[in-house]
Amino acid sequence: MPRTDATRLACFIEPHLGALRRAAYRLCRSVADAEDLVQEVCLRAYEKLDELDAVTAPRAWLLRVQYHLHVDGLRRAGPRGEPLPEDDSHEATAAACDDDPEQDAEGAALGERLSAAWPSLTPDQQALLALHAEGYTLAELCDVTGLPLSALKARLHRARVRLGKLLQQQAPAARAVAAGRGVPR
């Protein structure tokens, strides 16, 4: 491997590695799986090394690869079983930086609910919700997913509704929604 290739790859990926890792975590909801996913993205980038110079928007390119890997990977995997507890040493320190134990507990409970609901979403829905929650705009999401804006908006809304209902099912004591009124259209 010529050193220049390593440098080229590093230069291409490095500035976006944090973004990739965060998005990957949101997609997989597991640090270990996120690591795997980012590794796979890096390998794909290496395979396409000759094409990287022509890429004008590296982050969008990398996220697009990650999106397709995630969607294709989950589609190939089919229905998944119960997630097992994590065993990676670097996860042990994951939540050790907060001073407020109450907030920690709340955050952990919310994370668990999200993680429990997550496998019931389609890979597409997971990806749209994850990337939108990561702060990407609709235009950026269109770029990453290749969906037209109107379809993207509709899918994103459906994904939110689906996730919201899954979360509500988990919380039977959820606040009752005022019913019986609506603005005519």
Added chain:
Amino acid sequence: MNCHAFAAALDERLLPELPDDERHAVLAHATACADCGAALAATRALAADRIPPLHHAPSVASIAAAAARRQSPAARGRRAGGEGAASAARRRARRAVALGAILGVGGAAFAAYYGGALWERLSSRALQGDGTKIAAGQSLLPAGAAGDSSYSLSDYVRDAALESQSQFAAKLVREPLLADGDMFPLLKVAPVYPPEATAAGLAGTAVVEFTVTAEGDTTDVMVIEASDPLFGPPSVEAARRFRYKPRVVEGRPVAVTGIRNRITYALDAEQPPAEAGAEAPAGRDAEPELTWLEYKALLAPAHACLDANDFRCVELALDELGARTDLDTRQRADLANIYGFIHHRRGDRQRALEAYRRAAELHQPENGNVLPLMIAAQIHYEQHQYQAALDAAIEYLKRSPSPSPGDYVFVDRLRALGAQVR
């Protein structure tokens, strides 16, 4: 507010930036629509979801080691799903090793970056979702809505007014002060053709001169020349009702004197239509009076016409209702408010203003709706009639039980534009 607008607000992450009243309008929709309520819950959960500190990621060398560790049975099934765990782990290990080989020396920089400043930049960008908090059980429906069992045109108009008000306030905060520019006419009222002139078969012209104030009104109207004295008074009367966008210099509107306008009276010209007295006269006593629910039920035909976007049909239905003699003052005020809404929706600002003014006159403190005043203020503002807008806004603030911060921004803006609190 509908589901489309609601989804757009979530899409664009607008919620945390909205003023309180507008956000309440958005949230009120979420309480009324189960799907949007679920969507909001999901957005909040995702926004509050905390990502573990990923900067603790291992170096490339330890990626390979971690991949090897994952051959342990505990990792089985985590991501591989239908794929055999051992083969998945082998695949991971191969990839990790390959990655380490690929990166070589570059891998050190790669790993060093994991803990770098990028994390901080990204984490500050993240979690921009909806951070809005509402107390559990807090009602987001407009005050008084809970008691009515049906959602009538009256409710619709009120909700639309609330929405319009909040959108207006939001826009106000964002838009810069007026851009400099010359004045131009917004409304030129046709004069009344003098009956004597019609009878005498008389045509002609009149030239009026006036000042366009900083509010866009006309003042000091005088006749400079008239082909016949008959044409003088109606020309002055018409010119007094002209409206202009005022001239703006350095962001402030200024008055312009000596504006002349020639008015032509020609017999073949179409006579201006008489003011349609659509609203029913108030104060007629009849009994028994309609109950509020009966009144709302009688609005149904007009509501159906509005759903069909047939404004003419709406007006006819409202006229029919307004002709009844058993409406009380509150119902007449409400009807006037609906007229205002319909006229405004059709773009007829003058009639909308008249109707809103009438609604405000009929307002009763105990059960009235003060929003017509604010909508009227907005219409004046749109026409650059800042003093009139401020007068209406102040009246609204005097009567409103719960003015919003946006209302005060509006008042400040009007004062900055030269209007004065009287």
